[in-house]
Amino acid sequence: MEDSIEVILQDPGWFLPHYRDNSLLAALGGAVLTASYGLWTMFVLPGFRKVPMRLKTEDRNVPSASSEAWCRWTSKVPYLPSSAKQTANVMKLLEGRRGRLADLGSGDGRLVFAACSAGFQCTGFEINSILLACARSKARWKGIPPTQVNFVSKDFWTSDVSKFRNVTVFLAPGVMEELGEKLIKELPRESQVIACRFPFPTWPSASTEGSGLDQVWAYDIDSIRRLAPVMSKPSTLPAKLPF
Numbered sequence: 001m002e003d004s005i006e007v008i009l010q011d012p013g014w015f016l017p018h019y020r021d022n023s024l025l026a027a028l029g030g031a032v033l034t035a036s037y038g039l040w041t042m043f044v045l046p047g048f049r050k051v052p053m054r055l056k057t058e059d060r061n062v063p064s065a066s067s068e069a070w071c072r073w074t075s076k077v078p079y080l081p082s083s084a085k086q087t088a089n090v091m092k093l094l095e096g097r098r099g100r101l102a103d104l105g106s107g108d109g110r111l112v113f114a115a116c117s118a119g120f121q122c123t124g125f126e127i128n129s130i131l132l133a134c135a136r137s138k139a140r141w142k143g144i145p146p147t148q149v150n151f152v153s154k155d156f157w158t159s160d161v162s163k164f165r166n167v168t169v170f171l172a173p174g175v176m177e178e179l180g181e182k183l184i185k186e187l188p189r190e191s192q193v194i195a196c197r198f199p200f201p202t203w204p205s206a207s208t209e210g211s212g213l214d215q216v217w218a219y220d221i222d223s224i225r226r227l228a229p230v231m232s233k234p235s236t237l238p239a240k241l242p243f
């Protein structure tokens with residue numbers, strides 16, 4: 001026994017490689033955890049915003065205290081960039097339209113830049129300051145004037161969108177119904193709303209492009225407003241608009 005301890009002390013190399021492996025593993029684990037936490041705080045956490053109470057509690061028998069907690073944690077809209085195919089589908093549905101366009105939750109601005117190159121005057125609403133900085137620097141780098149593309153550091157829930165006749169959204173299923181209520185109230189006549197990946201649950205779409213994860217839907221606000229009383233009774237909801 002004493003012999004073997006002496007051997008160990010004289011030749012520590014036999015166990016040091018393991019020790020080195022372990023510290024390497026620990027360092028690697030720490031780096032992965034730090035990177036995940038960084039990504040989480042930069043891109044996911046900013047989307048964890050509550051939908052204003054006014055929108056959530058109207059006409060619902062939900063006790064206000066619990067509904068506030070519910071709003072805060074069910075309205076998650078993390079960052080996920082549009083794919084090239086999804087962006088192309090949006091551009092197809094925007095064909096023939098012009099004027100001002102708002103992208104609600106504009107991320108790094110890819111949808112906004114695509115719409116801008118088709119002649120729209122675009123505003124991107126974004127609450128994530130890193131994505132906002134990225135989109136703004138892309139706009140500067142591309143040499144696009146602020147009259148054509150404008151990225152604003154604003155929460156779209158508390159922003160007035162009444163000057164936009166074109167609205168694009170790529171958000172999350174849990175917020176679409178409330179967003180629909182806001183858009184019906186605020187958008188001007190002849191507006192079109194395009195939803196990416198997650199359709200409005202009770203709105204019949206006027207047209208659609210693509211399939212699977214890249215599917216997008218266009219909604220004609222005037223027709224949705226005409227159907228609003230019918231839509232409050234989901235069982236009588238028509239499958240498609242009669243045009």
Ligand SMILES: C[S@@+](CC[C@H](N)C(=O)[O-])C[C@H]1O[C@@H](n2cnc3c(N)ncnc32)[C@H](O)[C@@H]1O
Nearest residue numbers: 077079080081082105106107126127128155156
């Ligand atoms: C799924 S990403 C879509 C990004 C971009 N529109 C695209 O198609 O690539 C949703 C974006 O909405 C932003 N967002 C979430 N809630 C928001 C809010 N209340 N106001 C403004 N932006 C919001 C998130 O930070 C995220 O960048």
